[in-house]
Amino acid sequence: xxxxxxxxxFEWASFVRASFKGATLRFSDxxxxxxxxxxxxxxxxxxxxxxxxxxxxxxxxxxxxxxAELNRQFPGRELQxxxxxxxxxxxxxxxxxAWRETVAGTPRELVDAHVADExxxxxxLRHLILATDAWLRGGILRVEQPFxxxxxxxxGAARMGFDMSIFRAEAPTYQEILAVRxxxxxxVTDFLATATPELLAEERANPWGGDDxxxxxxxxxxxxxxxxxxxxxxxxxxxxxxx
Numbered sequence: 043x044x045x046x047x048x049x050x051x052f053e054w055a056s057f058v059r060a061s062f063k064g065a066t067l068r069f070s071d072x073x074x075x076x077x078x079x080x081x082x083x084x085x086x087x088x089x090x091x092x093x094x095x096x097x098x099x100x101x102x103x104x105x106x107x108x109x110a111e112l113n114r115q116f117p118g119r120e121l122q123x124x125x126x127x128x129x130x131x132x133x134x135x136x137x138x139x140a141w142r143e144t145v146a147g148t149p150r151e152l153v154d155a156h157v158a159d160e161x162x163x164x165x166x167l168r169h170l171i172l173a174t175d176a177w178l179r180g181g182i183l184r185v186e187q188p189f190x191x192x193x194x195x196x197x198g199a200a201r202m203g204f205d206m207s208i209f210r211a212e213a214p215t216y217q218e219i220l221a222v223r224x225x226x227x228x229x230v231t232d233f234l235a236t237a238t239p240e241l242l243a244e245e246r247a248n249p250w251g252g253d254d255x256x257x258x259x260x261x262x263x264x265x266x267x268x269x270x271x272x273x274x275x276x277x278x279x280x281x282x283x284x285x
Contacts, residue, residue: 068159090272116140116275122267127237130263134234137270138227144274145220148281153216157280161194164216166273167223168194173269174226178233180249181262188249190222230266237263 046052073095087097096103113120118136121129148163156162161169172193179188191210200206214222242260249262257265 088276112275116271119271122264122271124264125242125260127234127239127242130237130242130260130267131234133267134230137267137274138231140274141270144278144281150216152281152284155284157283160276160280163277163281164219165194166277167219168192168214169196170269170273171219171222171226173266174230176249177262177266177269178226178229181246181257182233182259184246190226192219192222230263234263 092105093109095105097105097108118133118140121133121136124130124133145163145167153163156165171190172195175188175190175193179185187208189208191208192214193209195204195206195209237259242258242263244259245256246259246262248255248257
């Protein structure tokens with residue numbers, strides 16, 4: 043299989059009577075791609091950014107339909123967009139209950155298993171530790187160095203200049219992951235317990251840098267909820283394949 047990495051040679055190209063059967067695209071920009079008279083049987087698209095734009099199939103924007111279906115499959119997911127302290131608290135309770143069920147129901151031999159280049163359950167839990175550290179400890183609480191050493195950072199962070207020395211080289215045990223994860227979950231629970239509309243409206247700096255967006259405290263919590271629901275979906279998808 044030929045691999046094209048870090049290339050922009052296909053931007054604005056036209057492909058006529060070409061075959062991409064079985065091809066895989068990862069971390070690639072396909073925005074604005076137009077497809078006409080194409081065979082899409084079995085086409086599998088997974089994009090966390092789907093809900094920030096549009097996707098037209100036969101002239102119909104399917105993004106709202108996908109969003110509604112995921113809300114049906116994951117009760118409480120719609121509260122990731124809540125604007126009130128009460129809504130965010132309810133949303134946090136719902137996603138944590140869903141995670142408890144998934145973690146408890148996963149056989150021990152599968153916690154480190156993964157599909158292709160996707161993260162395992164253990165790695166996903168480590169990433170959620172990092173997400174909480176970034177958006178609660180870093181973004182909201184403004185802790186100077188908010189990250190736990192077992193956090194799992196996103197792919198490409200080193201190329202972006204992130205200081206990877208923060209993180210431990212050797213992999214933690216699953217029990218350590220569960221313990222740190224529980225601590226971070228409790229931090230969010232405790233913060234939301236006393237959150238007020240005034241606090242949620244306060245402005246913060248983007249914990250990942252840049253001045254193009256200055257999130258509110260509520261925005262930071264909503265990012266945490268989005269991360270929790272998105273990665274729960276990924277894990278359940280992959281565990282179903284592994285099982």
